[in-house]
Amino acid sequence: xxRKTSSRPxxxxxxxxxxxxxxxxxxxxxQWRTVAVVGAGLGVFAVVVALSRAPASTAPAAASTAPAAxxxxxxxxxxxxxxxxxxxxVRLADHRGRPVVVNFFASWCVYCNExxxxxxxxxxxxxxxxxxxxxxxxxxxxxxxxxxxxxLAGAGFSLARDIGAAPGSDLWxxxxxxxxxxxxxxxxxxxxxxxxGGMLTQQALEDRLRKNYGVDVxxxxxxNLVQPVIxxxxxxxxxxxxxxxxxPSFVVLDARPPADFAAGHIxxxxxxxxxxxxxxxxxxxxxxxxxxxxxxxTADASAAATATMHDLGFRHVxxxxxxxxxxxxxxxxxxx
Numbered sequence: 235x236x237r238k239t240s241s242r243p244x245x246x247x248x249x250x251x252x253x254x255x256x257x258x259x260x261x262x263x264x265q266w267r268t269v270a271v272v273g274a275g276l277g278v279f280a281v282v283v284a285l286s287r288a289p290a291s292t293a294p295a296a297a298s299t300a301p302a303a304x305x306x307x308x309x310x311x312x313x314x315x316x317x318x319x320x321x322x323x324v325r326l327a328d329h330r331g332r333p334v335v336v337n338f339f340a341s342w343c344v345y346c347n348e349x350x351x352x353x354x355x356x357x358x359x360x361x362x363x364x365x366x367x368x369x370x371x372x373x374x375x376x377x378x379x380x381x382x383x384x385x386l387a388g389a390g391f392s393l394a395r396d397i398g399a400a401p402g403s404d405l406w407x408x409x410x411x412x413x414x415x416x417x418x419x420x421x422x423x424x425x426x427x428x429x430x431g432g433m434l435t436q437q438a439l440e441d442r443l444r445k446n447y448g449v450d451v452x453x454x455x456x457x458n459l460v461q462p463v464i465x466x467x468x469x470x471x472x473x474x475x476x477x478x479x480x481x482p483s484f485v486v487l488d489a490r491p492p493a494d495f496a497a498g499h500i501x502x503x504x505x506x507x508x509x510x511x512x513x514x515x516x517x518x519x520x521x522x523x524x525x526x527x528x529x530x531x532t533a534d535a536s537a538a539a540t541a542t543m544h545d546l547g548f549r550h551v552x553x554x555x556x557x558x559x560x561x562x563x564x565x566x567x568x569x570x
Contacts, residue, residue, distance in 0.1 A: 306397045308404035310418070310426065315394035315405065318370055319378055324394035326424055329365045333447040334420040335439075336367045338396075338406050341375030344470040345433040346415040351456035352436030354389040356443070359453035362390065364443060371396035372403040372414070383462045419446045458523075460547055463540045465555045468564040471527055474552065475500075483523070489530040489539040490558070498568040500529065500561060508539040514546070522548050529554035529561065 306323070307314040314325045326334065337353060339346040357366045368391045370377030381393050398404035409416060411431045419428035419442060428446050430438075436456050443449045466474065478484035488499045489508035499505070506516050508530065520526075526548065530536035533555050540553040554561065562568060 308397055308408055310405060310408045312424070313405050315369065315397060318368075318381060318393035318395050324367060324369075324392050326420065329367070329392075329420070330424055331422055332363075332365045333422055333443075333449070334365045334367060334424075335443075336369060336418040336420065338369045338371045338414060338416050338418075339377070339380065340371060340373035340414055341377055341380045342373065342467060342470060343414045344466060344474050347380070347464045347466075349415055349433045349435070349439075350384045350386070351459070351461050352434070352439060352453075354384055354386065355436060355453040355456045355459075356439050356451055357389040357391065359451050360443070360449060364447060364449055366391045367394065368392070369394045369396055369405065371406040372401050374401050383464075417442075421446070457549070460544065460549050461551075463544050463551045463553050466527070466552050468554060468556060468561045468566055471529075471552065471554045471561075472564075472566050475527060478525070483521070484525045485520075485527075487526050487528045487539075488558075489528055489536055494531060494558075496570065498562075498570055499558070501567055501569045503529075506539075508535060508542070513539075514542065517543060517546055517548075520548075522546070523550075525550035525552070527552045527554060529557050531557055531559070533557060 304316070305314065306316055312326055314323055314327075316322075317324055335353075335357075337350075339350065353366065357364070366386075366389070368381060368386050370380075370393075377395070381387065381391070386393060396402040396405050398407075406414075406416065409418065409429060413431065415433055417430045417434055417439075418426060419430075421427050428442060430442070434442070436453065440451045440453065443451055475484075475486060486500050486503040488495050488503040488505045490499075490505070491507050491509055492505055495503075495505040495507075507513065510516070526543065528536055528540050528543070528551060530539060536553050536555065536557055540551050543551045556563075558568070
C-alpha cells in the first residue's frame with residue numbers, strides 16, 4: 235500500500251485525483267487474491283496472499299444442499315444463516331420481491347475494509363430499493379466490531395454469519411471462490427444473476443446495480459468522506475503497501491520518536507513522532523485526502539495517533555495494530 239517521500243511530513247508529494255488513484259489500486263488488486271489461513275488456539279490468524287489472476291466474474295460451483303444445525307443452510311439458491319448478533323435467521327427467501335446484493339467479508343480482509351465504505355454509500359442511496367446482506371465468513375476475528383465500524387446495520391444491511399466447521403465458510407465456499415471479498419447478486423425472484431470475485435469499487439458496484447437491476451444510483455462518493463480508522467495485521471498492511479508502491483497519495487507514517495525510527499522502520503516510512511508537542515501541527519501540514527498507514531511501538535500509541543488523525547478529518551487512515559514489533563515478528567522488512 236509505499237512510496238519515497240520527504241522525511242518532513244509537510245512536504246509530502248501532492249496526490250493525484252482520488253478517482254485516478256483508486257483506479258490504479260484497483261488494477262493492482264485484480265492481480266492478487268487474498269487467502270486466509272486461520273489458526274486455532276487464541277484466535278490467531280494470518281493472511282496469506284497468493285499471486286493469481288482474480289476474475290471480475292466467475293461461474294459459481296455446484297451449490298451445497300446439506301442442512302446445518304438449527305436448520306441453517308449453506309445452499310446458495312436458498313441460504314438460511316444465523317444472524318451476526320442475536321438468535322435470528324437471515325434467509326434469502328425473506329427478500330423475495332426485491333433485488334439482493336450479498337457481500338462476504340472477514341475482519342482480516344484488507345480489501346473488504348476498503349470496499350465497504352462504497353457499499354454503505356450505495357446501500358443508503360438505493361433507499362431500500364435494493365436489499366443488502368453482509369455475511370461474515372472464514373473469520374476468527376470480530377465481525378461484529380467490523381460491521382459496527384462501518385455502521386452496516388444503519389445502512390440497511392441484514393447481517394449474518396457463515397456456517398460450517400469453524401471458522402464457518404460453507405456458503406462462501408459454495409460459490410467456488412478462493413478469496414475475499416466476493417459479492418453475489420440475486421434478482422427479485424431469488425435467482426443468482428451475477429457474481430463478482432474480488433473487490434468492487436463504488437463505481438463498479440453502481441455499474442452492477444444498473445446492469446443487473448436497472449437501478450440507477452447516484453451515491454455520494456465515499457472517497458470524499460472521513461472513514462473509520464481501519465485496523466490491519468502486519469501481512470495485510472504489507473500487501474496494501476506493496477500494491478500502492480509509487481502511489482503519491484499513499485503514505486506510511488511512523489508515530490515513534492526519532493531515535494526509535496532511526497533504529498529501524500518500515501521502508502519509505504515518514505517519521506511524525508506522536509510524542510512531540512507539535513504533533514497536531516505536523517499532521518495539519520499533511521494532505522487530509524491522502525491515505526495513511528500508521529504504526530508505533532505499541533498498540534495504544536498507534537491507536538492514539540490514528541484517533542487524532544481521525545479527529546482532524548483525515549479521510550483514509552489504517553492502523554497496524556501490533557506496531558513495529560508485530561511487523562518484525564511477521565518477518566517483514568525493516569530498514570534504517
